[in-house]
Amino acid sequence: MVTPNNPQRRWQAACPNCGGPVEFASPASASAVCSFCRSTLLREGEALRKIGQSAELFEDYSPLQLGAAGRYAGAAFTVVGRLQIGYPEGSWNEWHLLFDGGPDGPRSGWLSEDNGAFVLAFDAPLQERAPSADELKVGAQQVLAGRPWQVASKVQASLLAAEGELPRPPGLPARAFWVADLRNAQGEVATLDYGDPAAVAWSIGRSVPLAELALTGLRAESSKTLASKALPCPSCGAALEPRLENTRSIVCGQCHAVVDISQGAGADLAHYAQANGMEPQLRLGSEGQLALLAGGKPLPWQVVGYLERCDLPDSGEDEQSFWREYLLYNRLEGFAFLVDTAEGWSLVRPLTGAPRPGAGGSMQWQGKVFKQRWSYDAKATYVLGEFYWRIQREERVRVTDYEGPGVRAELLSREQTGNELTWSHGRQLDAAEVLKAFKLAPEMRAALKRDTAALSDSGTTLRNIVIGLFLIAFLFALLRSCDDDDCEAYKSSYGESSAEYQQCKRSSSGSGVRTGSGGSYGGFSSGGGSHK
Known part of the structure; x- marks a missing residue:
């Protein structure tokens, strides 16, 4: 009718x-x-x-x-x-x-x-x-x-x-x-x-x-509906309270178990335990004002997730690097990644589209040419918070990083896991911008600033000489420590309490250090989901 x-x-x-x-x-x-x-x-x-x-x-x-x-x-x-x-x-x-x-x-x-x-x-x-x-x-x-x-x-x-x-x-x-x-x-x-x-x-x-x-x-979003999302941790029984509608993995705040909620709250929740990692320099739940592109309008971003990652060298003679990524959320823009590596900070977000292949292995995106810099396997070693994808233990990702022209270059990153491929695009930024964006105490400036961040600046001859001397000293320390402690180079360069040294000590790879590459440009967003 x-x-x-x-x-x-x-x-x-x-x-x-x-x-x-x-x-x-x-x-x-x-x-x-x-x-x-x-x-x-x-x-x-x-x-x-x-x-x-x-x-x-x-x-x-x-x-x-x-x-x-x-x-x-x-x-x-x-x-x-x-x-x-x-x-x-x-x-x-x-x-x-x-x-x-x-x-x-x-x-x-x-x-x-x-x-x-x-x-x-x-x-x-x-x-x-x-x-x-x-x-x-x-x-x-x-x-x-x-x-x-x-x-x-x-x-x-x-x-x-x-x-x-x-x-x-x-x-x-x-x-x-x-x-x-x-x-x-x-x-x-x-x-x-x-x-x-x-x-x-x-x-x-x-x-x-x-x-x-x-x-x-x-759907009405209120304190009542948020409270109804709480579910017991399958490892320790503590309450898990996902705050984002599209959360697929959440880390228990008490036992740090990684819990898969991709099949809904009523499912038998898969989970795995993980060793404790470093305390994030940017606190979960904190908010900062950052522009996605240089010169753009700053937007409020909330830190909802934290990852520690490392690359996986092909042999014991290759160097290894460790870095950290913060998953950021904005109600209007979605998600982005703030990446902290040995070479400095970058802000990137997943692309809906895909760059076009260029000459000599380069990629073209929005009229700009990005040259390939690194290609390597990587994995996440420690996570905190909530994530819009399903995090799996020891999952390997193939990463290829590209860099655009200019002093503060734009960046591209390609990550592939199994039958899924994700592109991310973003920009480099100074530690001072991160410090200002999240209103951090001035004494945190030294912890946020990477020693090799100046490699991306135009710099002066004197600065380049200082950097060269630092690298020579660092390589000497590395060679001297090969028979003693694979992480000694991190300890002597960054300090015993540094995130680099502590993260290296926790890694079970035992394959030496790779401080030169500085880690990934892109955010770890494997398993983002297909769609219609």
């Missing part, structure tokens, strides 16, 4: 399984999930037919919900459905948006998660034959829809649950299918969805801050 006095001409019918009302906002929608009995229903003319049963949705604290409304590019939309998709490293949501009717009637869109941000995408026709999943190689170039793309991820996923109104039947729960994400230099992200082998779905979208969508009808 058509409900009266409704410009959207909503169509309503009784669920053939339980008799409950099922409503369709769009005449083009082909399927829905009954909110009463969870039956998956197929619309056939004026009747509904049950074709399956949807599992219960797990609680993931997303701010979105059915009935929320907003605007994009001047058009109003309503959130009418959701797919909850799982894959070995976690899960993600695909929210079905129904836009107000235009010349061609109502239009569907998809709002989904992407490395701590959101992407709004639309289904599009693909004129050529879609490549098979076997043909796609992560990191390779692929020409589709007349444009070059880089394959960013390829994961085997399955439908966990569904709710609301959907443009097509959601498929069978637990049946595995491939989902591939592709990105380009225009900042776009496209998806090949192999859920229906006979008709591979192709969609194209862009990153969009939730604040720009002028959303209303979101």
